[in-house]
Amino acid sequence: MSLESQRLSRRRLLGGLLALAAGAALPPFPARGSEILTREVPAIGEALPLVGLGSWITFNVGDDPLLLEECTAVMAAFFAGGGRMIDSSPMYGTSQATIGHGLATLDAAGKVYATDKVWTSNAAEGPSQIEASRRDWGVPRFDLLQVHNLLAWEANLDTLQAMKAAGEVRHIGITTSHGRRHGTLERIMRDADIDFVQLTYNIVDREAEARLLPLARERGLGVIANRPFQRKRLVRRLAGEPLPGWAAEIGAESWAQVILKFIVSHPAVSCAIPATTRVDHVRENLAAAREPLPDAALRRRMAEHVRAL
Amino acid sequence: MSEWWTYRPGDLLMVSLRVYERLFVLHNQALWPAQWLALALGAGLLLALWRPAAGRRRLALAGLAAAWGFVAWAFLWQRYAPVNWGIRYLLPLFALQALLLLVLGLGRGVRVTASRRAPARWAGLALVAYAVFGHPLTALLHGHGLAGAEVIGLAPDPLAIATLGVAVLVQPARRGWALLAIPALWCLTSAATLLLLGAPGAWLPLAAVVIAVAARWRPPGCA
Numbered sequence: 001m002s003l004e005s006q007r008l009s010r011r012r013l014l015g016g017l018l019a020l021a022a023g024a025a026l027p028p029f030p031a032r033g034s035e036i037l038t039r040e041v042p043a044i045g046e047a048l049p050l051v052g053l054g055s056w057i058t059f060n061v062g063d064d065p066l067l068l069e070e071c072t073a074v075m076a077a078f079f080a081g082g083g084r085m086i087d088s089s090p091m092y093g094t095s096q097a098t099i100g101h102g103l104a105t106l107d108a109a110g111k112v113y114a115t116d117k118v119w120t121s122n123a124a125e126g127p128s129q130i131e132a133s134r135r136d137w138g139v140p141r142f143d144l145l146q147v148h149n150l151l152a153w154e155a156n157l158d159t160l161q162a163m164k165a166a167g168e169v170r171h172i173g174i175t176t177s178h179g180r181r182h183g184t185l186e187r188i189m190r191d192a193d194i195d196f197v198q199l200t201y202n203i204v205d206r207e208a209e210a211r212l213l214p215l216a217r218e219r220g221l222g223v224i225a226n227r228p229f230q231r232k233r234l235v236r237r238l239a240g241e242p243l244p245g246w247a248a249e250i251g252a253e254s255w256a257q258v259i260l261k262f263i264v265s266h267p268a269v270s271c272a273i274p275a276t277t278r279v280d281h282v283r284e285n286l287a288a289a290r291e292p293l294p295d296a297a298l299r300r301r302m303a304e305h306v307r308a309l
Numbered sequence: 310m311s312e313w314w315t316y317r318p319g320d321l322l323m324v325s326l327r328v329y330e331r332l333f334v335l336h337n338q339a340l341w342p343a344q345w346l347a348l349a350l351g352a353g354l355l356l357a358l359w360r361p362a363a364g365r366r367r368l369a370l371a372g373l374a375a376a377w378g379f380v381a382w383a384f385l386w387q388r389y390a391p392v393n394w395g396i397r398y399l400l401p402l403f404a405l406q407a408l409l410l411l412v413l414g415l416g417r418g419v420r421v422t423a424s425r426r427a428p429a430r431w432a433g434l435a436l437v438a439y440a441v442f443g444h445p446l447t448a449l450l451h452g453h454g455l456a457g458a459e460v461i462g463l464a465p466d467p468l469a470i471a472t473l474g475v476a477v478l479v480q481p482a483r484r485g486w487a488l489l490a491i492p493a494l495w496c497l498t499s500a501a502t503l504l505l506l507g508a509p510g511a512w513l514p515l516a517a518v519v520i521a522v523a524a525r526w527r528p529p530g531c532a
């Protein structure tokens with residue numbers, strides 16, 4: 001071993017010990033990462049940053065070099081800010097290829113928690129669809145694969161479970177959105193062997209609080225909150241309203257941050273996955289996953305305030 | 310799709326206005342300077358319909374058929390379908406329209422009206438003239454100059470609007486209606502897309518359909 005590498009490994013060891021010590025001094029839940037807060041997902045025994053990145057519409061840019069560059073800049077800011085989970089689907093046009101372009105350009109395949117979906121009513125097509133998605137991303141395997149929108153969920157989940165058993169994917173789950181089919185989702189969460197659920201949860205769409213979020217906690221499942229801004233409708237609606245006084249108490253400088261802090265402060269939520277085309281927005285969104293987060297009492301006030309607007 | 314009634318129309322859209330506008334910019338860049346040729350051919354189409362001798366009519370309809378094929382392949386398939394998978398279901402309709410134009414246009418018994426007193430004739434010619442010379446200028450409404458201009462023969466909207474004009478002019482009426490259906494469907498799809506994207510000028514393809522259908526109801530005098 002050369003002197004240089006000895007020095008490096010000693011430094012790394014020291015750094016690791018320091019990080020361990022710092023970790024021990026912090027409350028275990030949520031834990032402070034290097035940049036943003038993370039929370040452990042019991043089902044997978046790993047912690048994920050509280051804010052991830054969606055890709056519906058925003059990353060569907062075809063082979064437009066200018067727009068690919070812009071998406072890559074968003075991804076660069078995302079990773080620089082400590083983000084990890086990027087969520088996509090074969091349903092999202094060229095978004096998967098855009099992510100692959102960004103990962104290759106930034107040499108970031110090792111940084112991403114690669115989250116994709118299987119989306120087909122013919123489960124026999126599932127493996128080839130997943131393989132095509134994997135090639136688009138350019139990753140050796142996905143960290144998380146989910147059955148998109150519960151589509152042919154029984155057969156597709158069989159495929160994902162077999163892949164997980166074979167080590168071809170690390171974690172598996174199922175998604176819905178817009179509050180659809182929560183009854184079926186609840187049944188799956190109780191009975192099926194999955195690690196994650198993805199559903200719509202934000203400061204106005206709170207149906208999941210009644211049964212699904214408590215059940216996810218009970219079962220140790222990860223929860224990914226999609227449509228945090230109701231595809232911009234929510235931020236547009238709130239844009240004209242002044243930020244309430246309590247926003248400063250939680251360090252929120254915009255309505256987008258208020259909404260994200262509301263979502264990720266729910267103890268059952270593993271992360272929110274806002275999509276964006278803008279570097280300033282991705283930074284703003286990641287910054288929402290920092291202390292302080294609202295407690296249960298303030299969360300109630302926040303929701304009431306927004307409902308009354 | 311399950312529980313389709315819970316979807317808002319906007320939920321079905323998978324491209325942003327920016328990406329949609331850029332499709333035309335990139336398409337124009339890739340085909341430059343074919344726009345000039347397309348405009349010249351468009352002017353030729355207008356002229357052929359203005360003075361519709363049989364040979365010119367055949368040439369005009371065969372040219373339009375080729376344009377439907379080209380736009381389907383070069384724009385819809387190569388550019389639009391990758392970012393909007395619904396488009397691939399419309400491709401067969403473009404092929405069918407090309408076939409209809411060929412069969413009806415080259416077949417016997419089809420005429421193009423030449424009566425100067427028939428208002429419907431003017432409506433048909435106006436639609437074609439707008440498609441060739443007016444529609445490309447709507448790019449200015451988007452505020453990015455003419456780089457994204459939609460030119461007849463290269464982009465679907467002006468092609469569909471010009472074909473609506475032709476469908477108004479064609480006699481007998483049954484054949485005109487047959488030529489009108491697919492361009493009208495495309496224009497309605499386009500209007501809905503532009504409306505959902507919040508793009509300016511969403512009403513233009515819609516207005517073209519209304520004008521074409523209204524003019525078709527009033528059969529023009531035949532030459």
Ligand SMILES: NC(=O)c1ccc[n+]([C@@H]2O[C@H](COP(=O)([O-])OP(=O)(O)OC[C@H]3O[C@@H](n4cnc5c(N)ncnc54)[C@H](OP(=O)(O)O)[C@@H]3O)[C@@H](O)[C@H]2O)c1
Pocket residue numbers: 053054055056057058087088148149175176177198225226227228229230231232235256257273274275276277278280281282284285
């Ligand atoms: N069934 C499913 O599996 C399912 C369904 C829906 C969504 N999802 C996933 O969840 C992700 C998120 O949902 P979504 O994309 O539908 O909607 P969203 O994240 O609620 O909203 C995205 C919109 O918010 C805007 N935005 C982002 N950050 C902002 C900020 N800081 N300030 C103001 N505006 C901001 C973006 O515009 P700018 O580009 O201008 O920033 C974008 O148009 C999706 O991308 C997808 O990955 C999954």
